[in-house]
Amino acid sequence: MKKITLIAVFILASTFAIVSFASEAKETPKTVLVTGASSGIGLKITEVLAENGYIVYAGARKDDDLKRLEAMENVESVKLDVTDQEQINAAVKKIADKGRGLDALVNNAGIAVIGPLIEVPVEELEWQMNVNVLGPFRVTQAFAPMIIESKGRITTTGSISGILSGSMFGHYSMSKHAVEAFTDSLAKEMERFDVQVSVIEPGNYASKIGESYIKRLEKKGYWGEDSAYVDELTRMKAGMANAAQSKDPKEVAEAVMHALFSDKPKRRYMVVPHAGQADYTLRQVMTEMLQLNQDQPYSFSREQLIEMMDAQMKAL
Numbered sequence: 001m002k003k004i005t006l007i008a009v010f011i012l013a014s015t016f017a018i019v020s021f022a023s024e025a026k027e028t029p030k031t032v033l034v035t036g037a038s039s040g041i042g043l044k045i046t047e048v049l050a051e052n053g054y055i056v057y058a059g060a061r062k063d064d065d066l067k068r069l070e071a072m073e074n075v076e077s078v079k080l081d082v083t084d085q086e087q088i089n090a091a092v093k094k095i096a097d098k099g100r101g102l103d104a105l106v107n108n109a110g111i112a113v114i115g116p117l118i119e120v121p122v123e124e125l126e127w128q129m130n131v132n133v134l135g136p137f138r139v140t141q142a143f144a145p146m147i148i149e150s151k152g153r154i155t156t157t158g159s160i161s162g163i164l165s166g167s168m169f170g171h172y173s174m175s176k177h178a179v180e181a182f183t184d185s186l187a188k189e190m191e192r193f194d195v196q197v198s199v200i201e202p203g204n205y206a207s208k209i210g211e212s213y214i215k216r217l218e219k220k221g222y223w224g225e226d227s228a229y230v231d232e233l234t235r236m237k238a239g240m241a242n243a244a245q246s247k248d249p250k251e252v253a254e255a256v257m258h259a260l261f262s263d264k265p266k267r268r269y270m271v272v273p274h275a276g277q278a279d280y281t282l283r284q285v286m287t288e289m290l291q292l293n294q295d296q297p298y299s300f301s302r303e304q305l306i307e308m309m310d311a312q313m314k315a316l
């Protein structure tokens, strides 16, 4: 009789524990701030996180976008221009005042400046860096105490342009290369706080990034007929105008989910819509390695390089 009572108590206690854990998870879903949530990849990340029950603080700049995001289930919009320190400070206060803490930060807001390095005015490079590099830098610094408090996660939307740099993409590639360095240094510095840091490196996915920059170029009159690169620019413009027709970025959002919530997040998530983009991105990494190795006093042989590669694969 005593044994039966004990078993019953155990079952009841276990059931209570499971129910209370589940309801705790339900009552206190994890919170994520996504910058640049109004369109493209940021909007998709917001949708996927919200559908999975996370609370998303969706950063946007325009009132219409803020309203549209606020109307989504599990989403609370936050006015957030990543170049405006006052807005960032206000966003910290707003999120802190909600009292739920912050479990993850997704530095996603970004723009693309396209054009020849020797022609596009320096103000465009300043703007490029201000949004894509100083933006994540400012936002990360501002939210670091909350992320440290939650032993949370930080991810930044980089790009395969953080590896590749081609003609007409210099400004953008410089900014995305900086995101790679930002990620690696931050990851090391955050280890002591149990905060994991990663970078998402998408290939081409549907968004407004091309359309937005074409509008800016036209407004500013930089799309000069007198450019030495007029043919490339014309081709580029056509390509960017079609960017909205690229693949839906759902797989990019799924990679973000992995970076934020898996037990073993990766440092780098290359997410590309077809094998060709993976192929030339990886070949670029290999070319750089071979260029570094070439004709210098400490060059390694092919066999030694393969051994090094095997050892690094094991360490990953």
Ligand SMILES: NC(=O)c1ccc[n+]([C@@H]2O[C@H](COP(=O)([O-])OP(=O)(O)OC[C@H]3O[C@@H](n4cnc5c(N)ncnc54)[C@H](OP(=O)(O)O)[C@@H]3O)[C@@H](O)[C@H]2O)c1
Binding pocket: 035, 036, 037, 038, 039, 040, 041, 042, 060, 061, 062, 080, 081, 082, 083, 108, 109, 110, 111, 112, 131, 157, 158, 159, 160, 201, 202, 203, 204, 205, 206, 207, 208, 209, 210, 212
């Ligand atoms: N689409 C791709 O193929 C691709 C590939 C690799 C990497 N990426 C990266 O993905 C990220 C998202 O871009 P996307 O392609 O999804 O383009 P998008 O549709 O143009 O989205 C960009 C987002 O960033 C926001 N934004 C721009 N400037 C901002 C600022 N100063 N402060 C705060 N938010 C700002 C935009 O807000 P507004 O609506 O207010 O302008 C928008 O929400 C960027 O970092 C981009 O470099 C995109």
